[in-house]
Amino acid sequence: MKALWILLCFVGAIGIGLASSPSAANAQGSKVCLDCAYPANFCVVVYGGAGWFECTNMHPGCDFDFSLGYCSPEITMSSERIDVAPDGSMRGVAKRVALALKSSSADSRRSGNTRLNVRTTAFQGGEVTRTCGNVIIGRSYATATAQKLRAESATLVI
């Protein structure tokens, strides 16, 4: 009987490990977003008050699940919806955010309504502020760049 319990615990631990891995998260995201036009594994960066996170398979108007950034605490967001910000960039609207730290159990999760801004990892504007390996996960505009952009758009000719 004791051997059976050990075996069950061992199988359970493997299951939890697989479920929390990035590849599992990607697979889940791809599945949810199958009807969307974006290619699978299209990466975006989400930034908001809580910091920078990487996630997958976002598309404007697409309901999806995604998970986790390599450099961030383990974060799972569910029932996300990506909107287009009025300036033409993308932003995410988190209907439910569950923060699950690696060592935490289910009852330590917390959820709430959060709105996050989204830009793709391939985003070309601004300056790089943070990287994770070869992946750019943070961009911002330096003061000089922001001033230049404002000056360039003071008069537009169409």
Added chain:
Amino acid sequence: MLLMSQRQLFCIAKAGIIPLILCTCSSQKLVAQSAAPSRGETLQLVEERVVPIIGGDQIDGATIAVGGTLIYWSRSHPGLVISRGTQTSRICVDQVGEPVGAAFVRADSAIEIVDARSRAIWQIFPHSDCRKVYPIPAGVAEILTAARGDDGWFIGGVDTHGVSGLYYFDSLRRSTRRVLVSSGRNGDPVSLRRGYLRTVGSFALLSSLQWPFEWERVDATGQRSVGGRPAGDWSQRVVPGGAINQTVQDSMRYWVGLAAMPLDSGFVQTIADPTSDHREIILYAKNGNVVRASSVSVPLGILATNPKSLTLIAARDVDKMEIVIYRWHWVR
């Protein structure tokens, strides 16, 4: 930031005095405002003032009165913000929980607001509180967006069966009817879950955010008339030589289209590459044909226009979202 009472703001709004800033470039000649855009004329936007967003970076819509009073709103913040110069205030906070559209009415002397939370149209006059003027019928299960035409509100909504469509609230008859149903195909402008609603006169302007960024003009009976499809002429221009290879076409499929807006003559629309600051601003003739597209390398999108005052409102996000108010001129 100086906060003013609603009464003060309306008084100033009614005064309606704004210094007109004109471009004085000697080599350019200003064209009469009724001129139609043609090959020889360009649309020049001159920045008049910048309004920082209060309450974070949240903004879903904005409109401006002829006198220069600006209102903007976000679904995630109750009420709406009214701004005149550097003076700003939030109004109808207790009554309007989730604003999806607002407009100046009665010669800009009052404001109407469509609220998705209370499922009603609210109205506020200078010397009174926000009051409910019409409930949205229960048949509209979800209210997505709203824009006011000359004689009533166009409302983008979803019915109890999950079908999205366009509804019209007739202000005179005080009745609501559905005028269009979404086909369900990708890129259908009527699918307002993935699109935009604006108005021009008594017409609605529906735009899809997805390739090929179609837009169309619809009247209160559902009759479609003028429409634009920028991915034709515009994409030919974006790719040198006119030939669109598959790679470029595929990449443009992931761009997003913002709302088409009316000018005093013709229409204007922003198409955005969400992976960069690259924006294409498309100018259309009255019949919906593309006149010209211009590249801009600034994270900027056109939010609203007021053809009566030749004013255009854009959202610009250089780490901080702000509203830029432009005055437009036709230049030959």
